Amino acid sequence: MNPKEEFLEKSSLKAADITHRNKLRFNISKYLAGVEEGKKQYTDLELARRKAHAVKWKTIESLDNYLMEFERNFLRNGGQILWAKDAEEARNLILGIIEKHNGRTVVKSKSMATEEIELNDALEAKGIEVSETDLGEFIVQLAGEKPYHIVTPAMHKSKEDVAQLFHEKLGTPEDNTPEQLTMAAREALREKYIRADIGITGANFIVADVGGIAITENEGNARLSTTFPKVHIALAGIERVLPSIHDLALFWPLLATYGTGQKLTVYNTLFTGPAKDSEAGGPEEMYVILMDNGRSDILADVQLRQVMHCIRCGACLNVCPVYKTIGGHTYGQTYSGPIGSVISPHFAGKEKAGHLSFASSLCGACTETCPVKIDLHNLLLYNRNLLNNDGYAGSMEKRVWKWWRKAMLKRSLMNMASGKMKNYMFKKIFAKSWGKDRDAIIFPNTSFNQQWKKQHGKAS
Ligand code: SF4
Incomplete structure (x- = not known):
């Protein structure tokens, strides 16, 4: 197939x-x-959306400049920048960093960019233990599935499904409530944070003027994933840039409203490089991998370019x-x-x-x-x-549409085919795509035009 x-x-x-x-x-x-x-929360939501569109438009039109500004500022903050042209390069860069630090265990917060490069499979193939720490991601990882939705990875599961899954995989009672299930996940993850060598995150936004990445979440797991491990790796698509920290005042609430229906998500963090001497927690090294993986091709197409505005809400x-x-x-x-x-x-x-x-x-x-x-x-x-x-x-499809167009433009041609013929053609052409569960369209023996003519003696 x-x-x-x-x-x-x-x-x-x-x-x-x-x-x-x-x-x-x-x-x-x-x-x-x-x-x-x-x-x-908005007095003028339409204005906020128009502003967001304009900010993203400005950013994407000068993406190279903003990326370089981010790089300069992030390096100044003590972080390290790597560029990946495709998924393979991104995977290899991450594996290289993990090997350099003799990493065996990884905690990961929710990131569609890492899904895009199928990072978990690549890490597990090298014997590295990866633990998803976002509750939804934790559920789908436990079920051996891929995320179902950009924002809510376990949207397809009911609380009963999750209770059954936890019962099978973690040995919790089958009738656990959502609160008890959350506590069980927390319990299972706590020890993973403490043991992890490497923390991996995505980036909701790359903030050029301060040289930082912004992460928005509800569970605090991204913070924990980057606080305990000595190394933090963030993988980000190159389109995630915002020019300034001030833009977060517009984009954080917008993402929260459209992503989860909140005014603001519970935790919003700006990571500007590794921990400073004055800071008690945080990684000793922080890497941001800026990934292309087909984005430059999209950028090169003037009409398509606007999809780079997407904030993955x-x-x-x-x-x-x-x-x-x-x-x-x-x-x-x-x-x-x-x-x-x-x-x-x-x-x-x-x-x-x-x-x-x-x-x-x-x-x-x-x-x-x-x-x-x-x-x-x-x-x-x-x-x-x-x-x-x-x-x-295919050539068949092209021929069909050519014929269709001709028929649609000429009443006499349209009337030529009987209802029987139309029903036959419909079944023939749409046999696969129409599906078994939908009622087939039944064409009447005479068209509306023919019936009208018969009743009124002239064309409709
Ligand atoms: S996911 Fe992207 S394209 Fe879809 S609504 Fe959100 S911002 Fe728009």
Whole structure:
């Protein structure tokens, strides 16, 4: 099965899985209610979004300058900067640092960039123990799964699922409450923090003027992951830059509101290099790895460039009818939902992920919700155009659409095919993509136009 066929097969199964859909509906409804509350902190939300769009636009248009400014300032703070052109280089750099420090144990806070390079697999292959410390990530790691959502990795699990999982893996009672489950995870992780040689994080924002990385979280696990270990490695996509520390006043609340429905997440930390002499805790060495991995190609495309504004809040996933029907794992890529469907074909290649650009109803809900105003649904159309110009659509499909266009432009051609013929063609062409669980469209024997003519004696 090729990736597209696999996607269609899995989508069809997930769409018919009512239990899965109920869990998603429940979790997303709680999120949506929270977002409405979070938005109340703004007197002019639209202005905040427009400002955020403008700041990101300015940053991305001069990305090279801001990255160099960050590098200069971070080096001055005593940190070390490494540049990775792709996933392999990023993995090797991280492995190199860990080897240099004889690291055997790693604690990690939530980071989609590390998911993008499949870091855990690479570390485990070298015999390095990796522990995810974010509760959602801890749950999916325990279940042997990938994160399901950019912000809420275990969104597809109910509290009963988690209680069962903890019972099987950690030996806790099957009927533990969410509070008891959280305590069990905390208990399991406490010793990992203390033992860890290396702490790995992502970066929500790279702050150029102070030479620091900003991390936003709710559990304090990123702070713990960077306080105990002697070495802190942060992996960040090059697009995460903000020009100034002052921009955090706009972006931290915006990310919290759209990411989790909070006014501000509980812990917001700016890491500016290793611990100073005057500081009691913190790492002796801090590395920031600035990763390209396909981002420069996106940057080079003037129309597509705006996806680099993304702050990974996950809001577009939560409003997307496709995501809400098929769920995160079905996409088969690190980034799912509308933003994933736009960037994955460029990150993973058109063979692996090109079909995702077509996995959208183009309803525009993603564009409407995006806090930094990325024109997501039009970018999906743009991707489709790029792919088709690149020969993505097969000759059969092209012929069908050519014929379709001709027929749609000429009433006599449209009326030529009988209902029987239309039903036959529909089944033939959409046999796979329509899915088994949807009722097929039944075309009537005569078109509306023909019926009208019959009743009124003239064309409609
Ligand atoms: S595209 Fe917009 S809504 Fe989607 S994750 Fe990025 S910032 Fe959030």
